[in-house]
Amino acid sequence: MLARARIVALAVLAPLLACPPAPVLIPPAAGPPAEDTRDDAEIARAGQAYLDLIVATSPERATTLGLHARDKDLDDRSLPAFERELAMEQRMLDGLRARFATPHASRSARTDLEILEHSLAAALRVKRERRPLENQPDVYEGPLDALFVMTARTYAPPAERANAVLARLEKLPVVVAQAKTNLKHPPRVWTEIAIEKAAGAKTFLDDARAELLVALPGEQARIDRALGVARDAYASFSSFLQKEVLPRSTGSYATGAELFAFMLEEVYFLDESADELAQLGRRLLAETGDAMTALAKKMDPKVSGWPEITLRLKSNHPKAADLRAAYKTEVDRARAFLVAKDVVPFPPGDLCDVVDTPPFQRSTITAAYDEPPPFDKETRGLFFVTPVDLTLSPEKQEEMLRESDHGDLVDTAVHETYPGHHLQVSFERLYPSVVRKVTATSLFEEGWALYAEELMNELGYYTDEERMMQLEWTLVRAARVVIDVGLHTRGMTFDEAVAILTGQVHLERELALSEVKRYTEEPTQPLSYLVGREMILRLRERYKQQDKDRFTLKRFHADVLSRGGIAPGLLAEEMFER
Numbered sequence: 001m002l003a004r005a006r007i008v009a010l011a012v013l014a015p016l017l018a019c020p021p022a023p024v025l026i027p028p029a030a031g032p033p034a035e036d037t038r039d040d041a042e043i044a045r046a047g048q049a050y051l052d053l054i055v056a057t058s059p060e061r062a063t064t065l066g067l068h069a070r071d072k073d074l075d076d077r078s079l080p081a082f083e084r085e086l087a088m089e090q091r092m093l094d095g096l097r098a099r100f101a102t103p104h105a106s107r108s109a110r111t112d113l114e115i116l117e118h119s120l121a122a123a124l125r126v127k128r129e130r131r132p133l134e135n136q137p138d139v140y141e142g143p144l145d146a147l148f149v150m151t152a153r154t155y156a157p158p159a160e161r162a163n164a165v166l167a168r169l170e171k172l173p174v175v176v177a178q179a180k181t182n183l184k185h186p187p188r189v190w191t192e193i194a195i196e197k198a199a200g201a202k203t204f205l206d207d208a209r210a211e212l213l214v215a216l217p218g219e220q221a222r223i224d225r226a227l228g229v230a231r232d233a234y235a236s237f238s239s240f241l242q243k244e245v246l247p248r249s250t251g252s253y254a255t256g257a258e259l260f261a262f263m264l265e266e267v268y269f270l271d272e273s274a275d276e277l278a279q280l281g282r283r284l285l286a287e288t289g290d291a292m293t294a295l296a297k298k299m300d301p302k303v304s305g306w307p308e309i310t311l312r313l314k315s316n317h318p319k320a321a322d323l324r325a326a327y328k329t330e331v332d333r334a335r336a337f338l339v340a341k342d343v344v345p346f347p348p349g350d351l352c353d354v355v356d357t358p359p360f361q362r363s364t365i366t367a368a369y370d371e372p373p374p375f376d377k378e379t380r381g382l383f384f385v386t387p388v389d390l391t392l393s394p395e396k397q398e399e400m401l402r403e404s405d406h407g408d409l410v411d412t413a414v415h416e417t418y419p420g421h422h423l424q425v426s427f428e429r430l431y432p433s434v435v436r437k438v439t440a441t442s443l444f445e446e447g448w449a450l451y452a453e454e455l456m457n458e459l460g461y462y463t464d465e466e467r468m469m470q471l472e473w474t475l476v477r478a479a480r481v482v483i484d485v486g487l488h489t490r491g492m493t494f495d496e497a498v499a500i501l502t503g504q505v506h507l508e509r510e511l512a513l514s515e516v517k518r519y520t521e522e523p524t525q526p527l528s529y530l531v532g533r534e535m536i537l538r539l540r541e542r543y544k545q546q547d548k549d550r551f552t553l554k555r556f557h558a559d560v561l562s563r564g565g566i567a568p569g570l571l572a573e574e575m576f577e578r
Contacts (some may be wrong), residue, residue: 038104043315046096047434050116053092057085060146065438065488066373068155072167074143077178082133086124093120095139107577111570112394112435119439122266129259133178135186135251136521137194137241140179141170141234144201144360151208152355155376162215165208169226172233180240189494189520190248191241198238200360207228207359251521259488263524268443268529269569274485277527281481285504288475292468299464307506310472314402314467314508320388323404327367328354330413334456341459343553344419345561347426352417356403358383366403366511367412368422374429374437383413383424396510403511409471414456415473419557420449427561436564442525444565446534450477454533455553475505477533478528480519487516488523535568536560542576 055062061069096117103110132139147168150161205227210222255263257274264270264277265426272280292306303309318326331354338344357365361384381432388400404412414420426443429437453470456462462470479500486492494516501512519526539560563574 036104037106037109039100040105040109043100043103043105043116044434045107046116047112049092049432050120057081057088060143064149064373065147066376068153068164071164072163073149074168074171074175077133077140077175077182078168079182082127089120089124093124096120101296106215107574108433109573111566112433114570115439115566116435118266122263126259130255133182134184135190136178137183137186137191137245138197140175140237141194141197141201141360143172143175144358147208148204148358148360149373151211152382153373153378153380154375155373155378158215160210162212165212166216166226169205169222169230172230176233176237176240179237183245185246185251186245186249187251187253187520188246189253189517190251191246191249193517193521195238195241195246197360198234198241200236200296200358200362202231203359205234233247242269247571253487254491255488255523260485260523261490267524268441268528268531269567270443272531274489277531278482278485281478281485281527282403282533283532285475285478285482288471288478292471292475295468295471296304297422299468302571306468308504309468313407313468314405316407316465317405318409319400319403320390320397323387323401324354324356324385326404326409327383327413330409331383331417334418334461335411337456337461338418342425343455343459344557345427345554346423347379347430350426351379352381352422354383354385355528357386362386362389366514367416368530369371369416369425370395371421371428372427379426381417383416383422399510403508405469407466408473410462410466411453411470411473414453414461415449415469415551418452419455421445423452424448424561424565428565430540431562431564433564436566440565441567442528443532443535443567444571445532446525446529447534447536447568448560449531450533451536454537455491472505474530476501476507476515477529479505479508480515481530483516483519484524484526487519494520506574512538532568538574539568539575542572546576 051065051067052063055070058071059076060075063067063071096113100113100117103113105113130136134493147165150165150168155161178397209223209227212227213220216223260274264272264274270277289306292310296303296306299309313574331352339346357368366386367386368384370384372379372381388397390397392400416422428440428445431437453474457467457470483492483497483500487494487497497516497519498509498512501507501515502509507515540556543559545555547555559575560571566574
């Protein structure tokens with residue numbers, strides 16, 4: 001799923017328990033006790049206050065959530081503003097802990113409270129230790145995400161959206177000036193990522209001109225002036241990064257073992273240590289490789305191993321001009337298959353469009369899902385497909401296309417759309433809680449999408465060719481666990497991580513480089529796919545044991561999808577605390 005500037009949903013390890021009832025002399029009647037819900041309304045108000053804080057401190061984040069009152073403003077990325085934001089978050093967290101030391105609330109409200117408290121606690125620690133304004137150059141390219149939403153989504157009349165876009169474009173020099181003041185010694189790879197994104201920013205701005213002219217006829221001079229200001233700002237930023245920041249980019253991207261363990265515990269509701277998760281990754285890396293070997297021998301008894309088969313299969317890919325259409329065909333086929341099987345529900349207003357990846361995001365994305373903002377009426381999801389860069393050499397273009405072979409197309413469409421991200425997020429946004437609308441955990445979201453891949457195999461969807469490439473991506477997810485732990489806690493180098501993906505998993509080098517760049521910026525997210533899938537499979541087995549003869553896949557999926565994108569550990573509390 002597309003890496004998004006989302007506030008992550010978090011959870012404590014020990015479940016909050018309801019206050020015990022007063023002693024009684026006569027045993028109560030059979031059945032669960034009534035929930036004490038005295039604090040539910042106040043917890044809901046705390047969730048709204050949390051949302052208000054987001055809007056106050058990050059108008060760009062508000063735009064991506066579908067809240068548009070501040071669409072003409074940009075985030076204040078000055079260091080004093082950063083400290084003020086930390087202070088506001090700390091006051092909110094302290095107030096929640098004092099007020100709700102012993103919450104009298106329903107199970108769902110207690111879950112929201114856990115998410116709220118630990119979202120704040122984790123955000124505070126991560127920001128204090130990672131210091132993004134000083135160490136992560138692409139933070140200053142964050143306005144492009146909000147600008148893309150404003151141009152791609154139809155939440156307001158075109159002229160209204162275009163005027164807000166121009167207002168933000170005109171303010172971009174302030175953002176670049178803040179970058180030049182704040183950036184110190186970032187990791188070299190993060191500076192390189194930002195340089196690539198700055199080049200993509202020019203393409204994005206050039207492409208936006210035609211749409212702005214249609215929305216604001218007669219204002220060509222203002223449009224060209226604003227676009228010129230924005231282009232100059234990011235050209236200046238790129239030059240600054242290359243000439244001044246890159247030579248001093250000596251920082252480390254690693255979180256360190258302590259912060260990594262904190263994130264696993266608080267963000268993902270996990271008991272397992274980083275070492276235990278790495279062991280799981282290594283085991284599933286071996287098991288998946290064995291399954292691929294067996295399938296390869298079935299497909300061609302004469303082959304020496306599965307890499308020979310996948311190398312052969314990668315040549316079965318569409319032409320560059322047909323790439324997006326090929327993905328669209330597979331999205332439609334996956335949805336039709338699920339309708340016929342009747343194993344998942346579908347939400348109202350379900351729509352997913354396949355579109356080109358925005359230029360400024362192409363350095364780290366091959367294909368990805370961009371969800372509809374939770375507070376917008378629009379329910380359309382966007383499935384990004386990165387077009388082949390026709391300025392590259394024919395050999396490099398072929399390398400990119402080989403990662404969109406037929407089997408990869410099928411598996412990626414399943415993962416990103418049906419029954420993967422698009423289906424899951426379409427239900428997630430329907431959950432009424434404000435807290436759950438603005439939070440999500442990749443342990444569930446990515447775990448669900450990888451579970452969706454395996455579900456389609458169980459249902460008989462894949463041919464042997466498609467199954468082989470689906471298994472290869474399972475192999476990638478197992479490698480991600482090992483690499484994630486290695487990069488951030490065990491001193492693994494960038495090149496060693498790339499070597500695992502090219503040598504053991506046999507990804508093309510360009511894709512391997514793109515993958516590892518992302519892993520350096522998102523500690524714990526890469527491992528969330530495989531670990532989350534395993535937790536969802538355990539949930540399903542427990543659900544099956546509980547429901548016995550009543551169990552159906554659709555019943556289980558409807559229950560899981562109806563609760564918002566919360567950590568599987570919290571899902572278990574809600575599903576089985578009866």
